[in-house]
Structure formats: structure tokens, C-alpha cells
Amino acid sequence: MDTTTLAAFLAVDLLLVLTPGADWAYAISAGLRDRSVVPAVAGLIAGYAGYTLLAVAGLVVIVASSPSLLTVLTVVGAAYLMWLGWGVLSRPAVPGASMEAMSSSSSSRRQVMLKGAGISGLNPKALLLYFSLFPQFIDSAAGWPVAAQTGLFGSLHMVACAVVYLAVGLLARTVLKTRPSAARAVTRASGAMMIVIGGFLLVERLVG
Incomplete structure (x- = not known):
């Protein structure tokens, strides 16, 4: 695989990662909860790690080609996102308040991480990203197995997400x-x- 292909993939991927969405919203809200930035971003990356494993195994194609399964994923993911958004909306974080003590507990960090994994892992847009973007850069003549190329693209995407979301969360906190x-x-x-994005995903899938 040549460096031109990798550079082109990174350019497109970074453009998508830099576009504000549910991940940004969660990183910002986590940033305002002081020390929860790292576990929140780790959770988001964990969700994408799951998609990377699915893509390497070739299961992404199967899932993405099943309209009924995509509908279920969309409904569950959208409902979860809207539920989290309502929680953030009704209980806004205040830097330096009692949330600081709460964020120091290991159970709270696990909860923040699991919520992040749920946001990225239940987002059908991520599945479509892996399904539609990755194949455009797979080079069957590169001498690399398709699984290895897919794993590399997934790893690069996770690194890009980690850098951008950490920066967003820390900037919000600072x-x-x-x-x-x-x-x-x-x-x-x-x-x-989060609520708007969840509602849009729900309407798009059920009405479209």
C-alpha cells in the first residue's frame, strides 16, 4: 500500500472526524465534567474498535446489507442517543462542582466509558462509514491482505478520533x-x- 493512498484516506477521514456530531457533543459534555474526558474518549474509541473488528472479519458487509438489522440498530442507537442527550440537557455539568468528586471514582469512570462506547457503537452512521469509505481505498493489488488493509484504516480512524475528541474535550474544559x-x-x-441527531437518525430510517 503506497503513502498516497494512506494520505488520501487520512484526508477524507479527518474531514469526517472534524465534522461536529454526537461524538463531539459527548466529548464536550465530558470535558465539562473535569477528569471524565479520557474515559469518555476511550469509550468512543472502544465503539469504533468494535466496528474495526467487524470490518476485519467481513461482517460489516453482511450487517450493512441487511435493511432490517440496520433499522433495529438505528432505532436502538437513536433512542439511546436521545436518552443520553436528555440526561445532559436536564443536568448540565458545572466545572468545579460536586461532579469533580464523582468523576474520581472508578465506577463513575466506567459508566462514562460505557456511555461513550454506546454512542459510537450504536451509531449506524459509523457502520455505514466503515462500509462505504473503507472499500474505496482497498487496493487488491497492493500485496496486503484485505483484512490487514481494513485493520490499518480502522486503526488510523481510531487514532484520528482520539486526537480530535481529546482536543475538543480538553478545550471545552479549559x-x-x-x-x-x-x-x-x-x-x-x-x-x-444529541437529541436532534438521534431524532434525525430515527426519522431518516423509519420514514426513508
Whole structure:
């Protein structure tokens, strides 16, 4: 596989990762909960790791070609996203408040990580990303097995997500830490974004 192909994949992938969405919203809300940034991003990456394993195994093609299974994934993922968004919207984080003590417990970190994994792992858009984007860059004449190329693309995507989402979460924490009112507003906006995205996915699948 040549460097031109890898560079082209990274350019397209970074463009997608840099587009705000549910992952951004979760990273921002986690950033306002002080030390929960890393486990939140780790959870998001864990969800994509699952998709990478599915893609390497070739199961992504099977799942993506099943309309009924995609519908189930969409409904579950959208409902979960809307539920999380409502929780964020109704209980906005305030930097430096009691959430600081809560975020230090291992059980809370696990909960934050599991929620992140649920957001990325139940998002059917991620499945379609792996299904539609990766094959465009697979080179059967490269001398690499298709599974190895798929694994490499999945790893690069996870690294890009980790860098961008950590930056988003830490930036939100740094900029808004001394501005409680702005932090509440941004957190509520993040929660609202989750609800809107979840509703859009639900309507798109059920009506479309």
C-alpha cells in the first residue's frame, strides 16, 4: 500500500472526524465534567474498535446489507442517543462542582466509558462509514491482505478520533472552566445536539 493512498484516506477521514456530531457533543459534555474526558474518549474509541473488528472479519458487509438489522440498530442507537442527550440537557455539568468528586471514582469512570462506547457503537452512521469509505481505498493489488488493509484504516480512524475528541474535550474544559454560565449553556447545547441527531437518525430510517 503506497503513502498516497494512506494520505488520501487520512484526508477524507479527518474531514469526517472534524465534522461536529454526537461524538463531539459527548466529548464536550465530558470535558465539562473535569477528569471524565479520557474515559469518555476511550469509550468512543472502544465503539469504533468494535466496528474495526467487524470490518476485519467481513461482517460489516453482511450487517450493512441487511435493511432490517440496520433499522433495529438505528432505532436502538437513536433512542439511546436521545436518552443520553436528555440526561445532559436536564443536568448540565458545572466545572468545579460536586461532579469533580464523582468523576474520581472508578465506577463513575466506567459508566462514562460505557456511555461513550454506546454512542459510537450504536451509531449506524459509523457502520455505514466503515462500509462505504473503507472499500474505496482497498487496493487488491497492493500485496496486503484485505483484512490487514481494513485493520490499518480502522486503526488510523481510531487514532484520528482520539486526537480530535481529546482536543475538543480538553478545550471545552479549559475555556469554560471559569465560566459556569457558559459551561451550562454549552452543555445544554450538546445535549440538544444529541437529541436532534438521534431524532434525525430515527426519522431518516423509519420514514426513508
